[in-house]
Amino acid sequence: MQLPRHWRLNKQRYALEGEICTHCQAKIFPPRDICPECGEEANTPLNLSGRGQVYTFTKVVQPPESHAEQAPYTVALVKLDEGPTVTAQLTDLDEDQQPVEIGMPVEMVTRKLYSDGDRGLLIYGYKFRPLIQQS
């Protein structure tokens, strides 16, 4: 069980808290202390919108032990509207109605990522579902 490891990332996992570089305005996720765009210091928090598009995806049928109970599941790289790309699972899919494809608009939701070990610590965090169109 790794309590502090997950606790310290709660803001990132629940609210997609990243950073904005005050030097070049690059938006960064996950947070890092040096801006990957301009190399200057970056530590101003910024919550990302959670909207983005599927950049690439696949389906995991042979899961690692840690995620065995969820298989099969779809994982993707999601390119967020603000620029950064994240690795995450896609959820709430209805693949007969709407097959996953590159470019599909998605939005962030908070879901269980997995349960950690025998003591059953539940780890929550971001997944992405197909964007629900607002009428």
Add this chain to the structure above:
Amino acid sequence: MTKSNRHEIIIAGVGLTPVGEHWDKQLRTLAFEAISAARKDAGELVPDAIFVANSLAPVLSSQTQLGALISDFAGLRGVEAYTIQAAEASGGTAVRQAYLALQSGQIDIALIVGVEKISERPTAELEDALVMSGDADYEAIHGITTAAQAALLMQRYIHEHNLPENAFAGFCVNAHVNGANNPQAMFQRAIDEKSYQKAGMICPPVNMFDAAPVADGAAALVLARAEVLPETPSHPQVRIAASSLATSTVALHDRPDILALRAASDSAEKAYKFADIQAKDVQLFELHDRFSIFAALSLEACGFAKRGEGWKLASDGSINKDGSIPICTFGGSKARGDSAGATGVYQIAEVCLQLQGRAGKNQIPDVQTGMAQCLGGTGGTAATHILQRMDGS
């Protein structure tokens, strides 16, 4: 390092064990097999330092401090020894470290052994261990696997370059044709394109034949400064013409362009410059083929194909034994079998055997210059070595 103050580093001996499921062997016994073979090949030279390449022993075998463990078991108790870990790039990284130590002048003879005991755990637990090469907090936490990472790359590659179906089949066919002639390969049966087409998906678009089998193995090399070797060597002498290493992001999603293996291209460029050659001078290339997409991307990164065209070298036969840039000449990870942190040592040993004319049925005639490159994870670390047969030997 200028040319004038470089030491000449020679591969004095190689030792390979078959890759497979060695249920009866411990990590240390497997490593010792390779070490014995390499030392015998090198005329029983005594190493000044030992570099153990390994990625997974702390997780799969509950063992750290392999440097001391293996040197003791190999009858070399007391010798300076290290464990080098850079996931699947551990092998090349260990050779790089040995090379630097030899160049420093502090040691004359180095022993490198890559060893991995994969078969210690059930498959699902192995997946947990293998994916540690990715970013634990931002990739593995989402249930990604190494096959899934390869699939994300392959899906995007197919999308961007509009590939026909079965575009990657040639990588698998070539590896198995070559593996069939390697008595130590895990799979020694040639397959054809039809078998590739019928293979089940393990992580679409990655099918079973796009993925290399991961299994136990050990490979060893003895490296020495030229001046300490006998004047009449028993094999044609092969020197390390360049040794280089570069890094990129560990997580795929942190790369501005996931289809450009930056660490691979950076380390290849450094190696070409150091050896004073160009990609076209390389006559065989043992590359990272844990999944077929990496073979295509590596060929592009190292200058053998334009962007988006690496796969064509597999479909037009360029990568075959008689092609312009043979790869996986002993079967590669796909057919020889992949031993994670040991793979980079296998690759360098295989290039050496080719240059010495000791490659058996898969011998490529008259080769002078070869290259080996291994990648950690999806390419966070890339170690590249260029080997050359010495003139007149």
